[in-house]
Amino acid sequence: MTNRKLYLGPLTDNRRWDMVNIRPDDVFVVTPPKCGTTWMQTIVALLLSGDPEVETELSVKMPWVDIRIREMPEVADRLESMTHRRSMKSHTPMDGLPLDQHAQYICVFRHPLDAHFSYRKHVRNLPISWFEMWYPEDDTEGTTFRRFLDGGAEGFDGDAMPLAHILRHYTTAKALAQRPNVSLFHYADMTRDLAGTFDKLSRLLGTPHSPDLMAQLIRTATFDNMKDKAERFAPAGGKGFFKSDSEFFHSGTSGKWHGNLTDDELLSYDAMMDAHLTPEDREWLEYGSAGPMAA
Template identity: 50%
Template structure:
């Protein structure tokens, strides 16, 4: 079936690693799924759940970087990525970190976005970069935690994640809601009740499995299970991209900043958040539905 014309992207996002203009090469199919999140908010977690739901198999080899690629990343030839997607004969999913104003919108597709407390994102990304086998954005993460945090607060960078980028991504999702083909999740809610999250994702994408299979997928999607099966779930696993594939799943903890940031650091963060979001929107971005 020929897809309806999309609502075009309103702006381009480009950095040292990604280019949102690559979406111009994407040919959609009805039912395609786009996972759109800021980095380190639960992207791979969500894609792993989707891989198991689509296959109907908790033991599926997700191979997310190859089977459900990051459309915007420039390290792979765009024609090769699109050819690989075109060859797939099952339900497809793709990944992006681009905010919704930089991604074409097709009403016949399904979109899932995930958020996490911004300070947890920052600390998780520090670990993420340290685990890379190449020095990427190292200058944005000095050893001094307070200095690195101020760079996070004051910058507008995309490739190494800034507070401004997280806020832009979140605001653009809110601007597109409510639409029935967009599901907004929160990392904290996923942690609190993973079986409910699996059920919500399955319902959103229209996949109907027996409850026993959904339970098995939820068990396989726990942090400990995905870390112990990093060869199936870590993007680019086995390609020496990471110093340790399992450490891609560093910890599933929250409040990573406790005892690490000064009162002045936290006051600066509070001021930025209070100016950027309503109390209700800020509360959800930080803590989810709790």
């Protein structure tokens, strides 16, 4: 843990990374929850394999190292035994991860309000009640959004994904973005130009493919195809981890908050965003490279 910030919550523990031997060709997919993590992992799996029919099995083959569900010695041994190029997932901000000068870090972001409302749906699809305090099912008092604005970036709060956690993710990734092995992607850009996302990532990873094969890989990674084949593409799909694998891919749309927040809630959100980000950084974090006019 030397020189790394501690992110320790009831579900996650970034000290688990201490048991992973990083290889120079490893690929890290680093995101706040519900910002396109599974989508980006699938794209990485398709590019590394060059196989549109690859069985991604993300929870096993491209594991979320931080989460405590699996015993870390078993996860570390499984990663160590892999002979192919590895990819791993993390919801820990970059200042809590081991930074290798050669491994690739793919950081993905989404409009914080879209991520928040997607997370609301996500916790209803989990067969556990841990999130009830933050995300009450009958939320007549506005508890969910209040905790989204008030929560801290780490610990118990971090596991429930408040705005502070998203902002920590962005600011720590942006601080490292000058490195050639740290790249920032945006969900809105992926939605607008999936082919461009594949092309950019293929160049970063050094995984060129013929135009015909690339077109097949892109079709495999479309939202509709992944939702239609949710048992294949959802993390731990077909194993009962979610109430509904298909519901994991709920809609993939943007602007989910419109009409669902009060004027005061929006003003509070604006104040927090403006207090932590420059206008340019806020615009990118919310809308990606094309800006709000393309939203």
